[in-house]
Amino acid sequence: MKNIKYILVAFACCLFTGCMDEDWDTPDTTDAFGNKNIVETNVVTIKSLKDKYTSVINASSNSYQEITDDIQIKGRVVGNDIQGNIYNEIALDDGTSSILICISQGGLFAYLPVGQEIIVDLKGLYIGGYGKQAEIGTPYTNARGSSYVSRMSRIVWNQHFRLLGTADPSLVSPEIFDASKVKDATYLIENSGKLMTLKNVQFKNGDGITTYAPEELKDAANCVSREITGFSSSNLVVRTSTYADFAAKPLPTGKCNITGIFTRYNNIWQILIREESDVEEL
Incomplete structure (x- = not known):
């Protein structure tokens, strides 16, 4: 009787293993990053964006302002955190100008490699200058009470961008x-x-x-x-x-x-x- 029980248990384990093997396929990560519902509309150049907010970006203090217009920018990633020197940021260029986007997430290079084109929905994000360097993100206040535009959460970021095609580093040149x-x-x-x-x-x-x-x-x-x-x-x-x-x-x-x-x-x-x-x- 014990032998029969052991055989039944072994048989059940094989069945469960077989089921697990069938479910253990490579996950579909097509929509793992970004918001696929973003539709390209009201795209402005990065240069025109920076020109519009030039007084905020170039203020003597680290100023920032919420973007309330329903506008977008589109460009290619030209810099990321591939070897840890650029921290929680990417540089985006559209041929007219470039801007830094601040994201509270490591390993950005994995899904935002150099040459990856993206579109960014700007409404609800903030633009400002840190030492007069143009950046997009969300407000942050440090321990000394100083506020400036800084890293948005990865959840917020994921809602505001969409990947366009696959990365083509050959289209990026300094x-x-x-x-x-x-x-x-x-x-x-x-x-x-x-x-x-x-x-x-x-x-x-x-x-x-x-x-x-x-x-x-x-x-x-x-x-x-x-x-x-x-x-x-x-x-x-x-x-x-x-x-x-x-x-x-x-x-x-x-x-x-x-x-x-x-x-x-x-x-x-x-x-x-x-x-x-x-x-x-x-």
Whole structure:
């Protein structure tokens, strides 16, 4: 009798295993990211968006304003958190300009790779400037009582964007940074946030030992700014997070081309390298 019971139990286990195997198919993630109900309508250029809110973005304090118009922007991702240097942000460019979108979520590169086109429904989101860098997100107030536009929750973000097709990185290429205009206020306003390349330059501390972002030199934002020979640190720096995958790598010793998202903090260009390969040694 015991043998019969064991046989029946074994047979039942096989049946349940078989059922589980049938249900354990690869999940359909087609609609896992974004809002498929967003329909392309009332699309404005990023440049016109920034022009409309220029007084908010360029305010002396970190100002922001809710977008109440039923408008959208459409563009391609040109920068993300692929190696941890760009934190909780993507850079979006539509050919007219670029803007940062702040999202409280890690691993954005997995579904928002460089070259991915998206449409963003702006109504209900906020636009503002952090150090006059144009950003889209939601308001945040820090412990000191300072408020500014910052990271929206991933739930809010998921309601406000839609993926368009598949990523095509071949459609993304950096502009050449005009070093002669490093102090030009208009050039700064028009190009901050873009993917650009600073050509044929050298890190001031590139001795083969000094690293991008050692822990002991980090500032309050857990970042280290490195100078470029021939440029004042009050005009342009390369800014690296201590959490970046390449933070402990030594700076190049010779001439190089530096590609990254050229953000601003007030009147200082801050180059955010997306990944280590953005620095091309010559």
